[in-house]
Amino acid sequence: MAGLLRRVGRALLVHRSPSRRWYPDVWDLPGGHVRPGEQPSRALERELEEELGVTVTVAGQPFADVHAVDYRLSVWVIDQWEGEPVNRAPHEHDAVAWFGRADVGTLRLADRHVAELVRSALAVTGVP
Structure with a gap:
């Protein structure tokens, strides 16, 4: 599962460290795995x-569910949180940054769905 944090027409992405085994050196949505017995x-x-060091309350249904050959990803849009997002997992990510709808097309992404999800979620806010 993943969170698409959005603020003033931008979405937060994390850059996966080049040393990561899966999807290295690409931008992605923050999130991770569900532990056994844990609700998504x-x-x-x-x-x-x-x-990221932020406190959120995730409610309702996911904004999107992505089904790929080797994974399934549920994505929730997060508009409210406590704390300022920072990289608290440097072993996983080497950068955290905010991007607008036009920006995501210029990035090397973990999956083509990331750009579509960001554009779609940001279009809902009405900010270009």
């Missing part, structure tokens, strides 16, 4: 605290 929404709250 609770897992996302935990992962965002661990990776």
Whole structure:
């Protein structure tokens, strides 16, 4: 599962470290894996605290579900959180940055769906 944090027409992405085994050296949405017995929404709250140092409450249904050959990803849009997002997982990510709708097309992304998700989520806010 992943969180698409958005603020004033921009979305937060994390850059996966070049040393990562899976999807190295690409921009991606923050998130992670669901532990056995853990609800996906609770897992996302935990992962965002661990990776970004922000406290969120995930409610409702995911904004999108992505099904690929080797993974399934549920994505929630997060508009409110406590704390300022920072990279608290330098072993996983080497950068954290905000991007607008036009920016995501210029990035090397973990999956083509990331650009579509960001554009779609930011279009809902009405900010170009």
